[in-house]
Amino acid sequence: AIQLTQTPSSLSASVGDRVTITCRASQGIASALAWYQQKPGKAPKVLISDASNLASGVPSRFSGTGSGTDFTLTISSLQPEDFATYFCQQFHSYPLFTFGPGTKVEIK
Amino acid sequence: EEQLVESGGVVVQPGGSLRLSCAASGFAFDEYTMHWVRQSPGRGLEWVSLINWDGSTTHYEDSVKGRFTISRDNTKNSLYLQMSSLTTEDTGLYYCVKDLGTTGDSWGQGTLVTVSS
Numbered sequence: 001a002i003q004l005t006q007t008p009s010s011l012s013a014s015v016g017d018r019v020t021i022t023c024r025a026s027q028g029i030a031s032a033l034a035w036y037q038q039k040p041g042k043a044p045k046v047l048i049s050d051a052s053n054l055a056s057g058v059p060s061r062f063s064g065t066g067s068g069t070d071f072t073l074t075i076s077s078l079q080p081e082d083f084a085t086y087f088c089q090q091f092h093s094y095p096l097f098t099f100g101p102g103t104k105v106e107i108k
Numbered sequence: 109e110e111q112l113v114e115s116g117g118v119v120v121q122p123g124g125s126l127r128l129s130c131a132a133s134g135f136a137f138d139e140y141t142m143h144w145v146r147q148s149p150g151r152g153l154e155w156v157s158l159i160n161w162d163g164s165t166t167h168y169e170d171s172v173k174g175r176f177t178i179s180r181d182n183t184k185n186s187l188y189l190q191m192s193s194l195t196t197e198d199t200g201l202y203y204c205v206k207d208l209g210t211t212g213d214s215w216g217q218g219t220l221v222t223v224s225s
Contacts, residue, residue: 034209043203043215044153055211087153091209095167097143099153 002026002093004100006086012108019075021103023088028068032092035064035073038102039084047086048073075105083107110134110214112204117219124194128219130187130204135214138162138182143208144189147218148200155208157189171197194223 003026013019023033031051036044046055048064051071061076075082088100116128128144144156157168157178166178177190187204201218 032209034213043217045215046209046211046213049209049211049213053211089153089209095158096169097155097208099155101152 001096002029002090002098004088004090004098006088006100006103008103009101010104010106012106013078014108015078015080017078017108019078019082019105021073021086021105023066023071023073023100025069025071025090025092029090029092031067032090032094033064033066033071034089034091035062036087036089037082037084038087044087078105110206112206112214112216114202114204114216114219117202117221119222119224120194121225122195122223124223125190125192126194126221128189128191128202128204128221130216132185132187132204132206135206137185140206141208142178142180142187143205144178144187145203145205145208145215146198146200146221147203151197151200154200156202158208159187191221194221196223199223 005024007022033051035048038044047058047062052064063074065072085102085104087102111133113131141160143158147153159166159178163180175193179188201220203218204216207213
């Protein structure tokens with residue numbers, strides 16, 4: 001089964017900072033990767049699919065890059081509403097989907 | 109507005125059974141593959157099962173195969189998950205998800221299943 005690892009597991013940042021989260025797959029998954037944001041008590045919300053396609057309504061400060069085994073989610077200028085946990089998810093091994101363990105972004 | 113509302117989560121003893129339901133509205137339910145995804149502190153986010161638009165194809169995560177059955181009723185815009193032989197490892201918040209992994213996916217608010225004696 002394809003495993004996903006995320007680094008870091010948590011980070012502290014300030015409003016306005018540039019933040020980068022990495023997701024690594026245990027084997028190549030082409031561009032079959034999505035990124036989610038989850039706030040406490042809420043369901044995950046999709047930010048990006050196919051590694052770099054922004055979902056409707058998602059601010060342009062979010063971007064995704066990568067293919068194969070290494071992917072990044074970047075927040076160009078962190079806003080107060082961006083403090084949350086971020087997950088990657090692969091769908092290359094359809095019908096078996098897997099999620100990364102998450103990266104918690106906290107206020108410095 | 110797309111909406112998914114899960115129900116049926118309760119406290120159940122190990123070995124017990126449970127049926128979760130998900131009521132969909134605001135989109136053409138019978139056009140989409142639907143999923144169940146669960147989340148727990150110990151296991152994180154975990155895909156559980158999917159069913160295609162007409163119910164002819166289903167898939168399950170290995171740990172639930174033979175114990176869980178996903179189904180849908182397109183006339184009622186509803187998704188179901190029949191769960192049996194429950195263990196403590198099945199404890200978690202169960203989400204109903206439309207079109208998982210795409211930019212058009214949407215999630216319900218979840219229903220909590222607790223397996224405990």
